[in-house]
Amino acid sequence: MFSSISTGSIIASLKSVLHKYFNAWLTRRIPQASRQQINHRNIFIMPTRFGAGLLMFMLLLFLLGTNYQNNVIILISYLLVSFFIVVLHHSFFNLSGLQFQATNGLQGFVDSPLYFPLVITSKKVRFTISFSFDQARVKTEQVLDHSVDENKSSKRKPSKRKPSKSKPSNSALSKITLAQLEIGENNIRIPYRICQRGQYPLGRVLIISEFGFGLFKAWTRLDFAQQVTAYPKPIANAWTDKQQNLAIEVVENNLESYQDSFQSGQDEFHQLQHYQLGEPLSRVAWKHVAQGQGWLTKQYQQALSGKLQLDFERLPNGTLEQRLSWLSYAIKDCSTKQIAFSLKLPNQVVEYDHSAQHTLKCLTALARY
Numbered sequence: 001m002f003s004s005i006s007t008g009s010i011i012a013s014l015k016s017v018l019h020k021y022f023n024a025w026l027t028r029r030i031p032q033a034s035r036q037q038i039n040h041r042n043i044f045i046m047p048t049r050f051g052a053g054l055l056m057f058m059l060l061l062f063l064l065g066t067n068y069q070n071n072v073i074i075l076i077s078y079l080l081v082s083f084f085i086v087v088l089h090h091s092f093f094n095l096s097g098l099q100f101q102a103t104n105g106l107q108g109f110v111d112s113p114l115y116f117p118l119v120i121t122s123k124k125v126r127f128t129i130s131f132s133f134d135q136a137r138v139k140t141e142q143v144l145d146h147s148v149d150e151n152k153s154s155k156r157k158p159s160k161r162k163p164s165k166s167k168p169s170n171s172a173l174s175k176i177t178l179a180q181l182e183i184g185e186n187n188i189r190i191p192y193r194i195c196q197r198g199q200y201p202l203g204r205v206l207i208i209s210e211f212g213f214g215l216f217k218a219w220t221r222l223d224f225a226q227q228v229t230a231y232p233k234p235i236a237n238a239w240t241d242k243q244q245n246l247a248i249e250v251v252e253n254n255l256e257s258y259q260d261s262f263q264s265g266q267d268e269f270h271q272l273q274h275y276q277l278g279e280p281l282s283r284v285a286w287k288h289v290a291q292g293q294g295w296l297t298k299q300y301q302q303a304l305s306g307k308l309q310l311d312f313e314r315l316p317n318g319t320l321e322q323r324l325s326w327l328s329y330a331i332k333d334c335s336t337k338q339i340a341f342s343l344k345l346p347n348q349v350v351e352y353d354h355s356a357q358h359t360l361k362c363l364t365a366l367a368r369y
Contacts, residue, residue, distance in 0.1 A: 026204070032223035036100045038207075042220045043095055045088065051215035054084065084215065091216040094126055094209050098181075102224035107360075109328065110197050110233040115189035116226075118205070126181035128211045131190045132174055133203055134221075194230045197321065199367055202226040231363045232321065234329035272296045307352055308334060308341040310362075324366050331366075335359040345369055 030042045047055060058080045065073035099121040108114045118131070174191045190205060204221040211218075272285060275295035285296040310330050315323045327343070334341045334354070343350040343362040347369065350362050 026221055027223075030220070030222065032225040034102050034225050036222045036224065038095050038098045038100075038220055038222075040092075040096065042222070043092060043218055044220065045091060045216050045218045048210060048214055048217050051084075054080070054215060058084065087212040087215045090212040091209065091218045094211045095129070095207070095218050095220065097124075098122055098126070100222060100224070102226055105202060105226040105228060106192055106194070107229045107231070108194055109231045110194050112194060112233075114192045114194060116192050116202070116205075118188050118190060118224075120181065120186040120188060122181050122183055122186065125183060126178075126209075126211075128177070128179060129181060129207065129209045130175055130177040131188065132176070132206050132208075133190065133192050134206050192228075194228065197230045197232050197324070197367060199227060199229050199364075202228050229364055229367050231367050232324040232328040234332050235322070235325035236329050237316070237326040308339055309344065310334075310341055311344040312346060313344070324369065328363065328366055331359060331362050 030036075036042075058077050061073055061077040061080070064070070065077060101119040101121070102117070103119075104117060106114050106116055116133075174193060176188060176190055178186075178188070192202075202224065204223045206219065206221055208217060208219040210216065272288070273296065275284060275297050279297050288294070288296050308330075310327055312323060312327065315326055318326070331341070331343070335356070338354050340352045340354040341362075342352045343365060345365060348365050350358070350365060
């Protein structure tokens with residue numbers, strides 16, 4: 001068992017080293033940029049299994065024709081070679097000339113599917129092009145490392161999980177294939193699944209085409225210089241729920257006194273809403289009523305006393321990722337319930353607010369921590 005584990009680790013480390021050198025070569029060959037164009041410098045072409053089989057068949061025909069001095073067989077082999085070369089050029093020109101434009105990165109929670117927007121400009125119709133992120137290899141390596149740790153920790157109870165069989169199904173879901181790409185601008189969204197918290201490069205987009213009888217696979221890997229901001233996965237916690245309930249109770253208790261003590265000169269105008277029976281007439285927008293726009297009331301914002309402080313140090317015992325996940329859930333829930341909250345981390349403090357920008361700022365702080 002240990003020999004198989006050591007062999008697997010050696011193979012995995014070897015693949016990792018080769019992948020590192022390949023990425024370094026790609027960085028020099030295809031630099032990152034938000035705007036990319038496919039040309040002869042960044043297209044790679046190789047025969048598929050079917051194409052390699054046809055190539056061997058043509059070689060066999062040529063050897064048979066020359067051995068038996070049969071001109072018909074030699075002519076057929078020449079025709080197949082000509083066909084092979086024509087298909088090679090069709091595969092190349094099916095990708096060559098495509099222009100890509102990326103403007104936005106990705107922001108989302110861990111283990112949540114996202115979609116990377118990409119604008120493709122084409123001067124002619126293209127066929128059978130697929131787009132994906134190369135995430136399947138990273139997921140498989142992470143699961144294999146986890147299974148190796150389980151085997152080391154328990155010798156008598158081997159792991160029953162078989163990640164190598166269950167994970168490849170995710171790669172099929174993280175790919176989009178266009179049967180036909182029209183002339184002009186085409187907007188697509190490439191699936192991307194966030195697997196790790198933090199802020200890191202988006203990575204390269206794998207573009208593959210097997211157009212042309214499936215004899216060749218033409219592909220490229222483009223880096224659009226975009227970032228991924230991965231927020232911690234929201235996980236509910238009893239302590240944060242209790243603190244939110246207390247804040248909501250304070251807001252509800254002060255709501256009636258807020259309406260009674262309303263002063264238009266001191267509060268800040270927020271928006272107009274349809275008049276509801278029982279609201280004070282002093283808040284009616286009479287100018288809009290005179291213009292025939294219906295009965296509307298002026299809504300004002302006032303900082304109510306119901307606030308919540310999300311302090312990393314005051315959370316219950318847990319791992320770093322667990323605590324960040326609890327804070328992520330609390331921030332998301334407070335934003336939904338419009339509760340003013342502050343975030344206190346060991347290296348950063350975000351003051352009280354309840355706006356969408358404040359929520360985004362707090363989640364970004366969790367991702368960078």
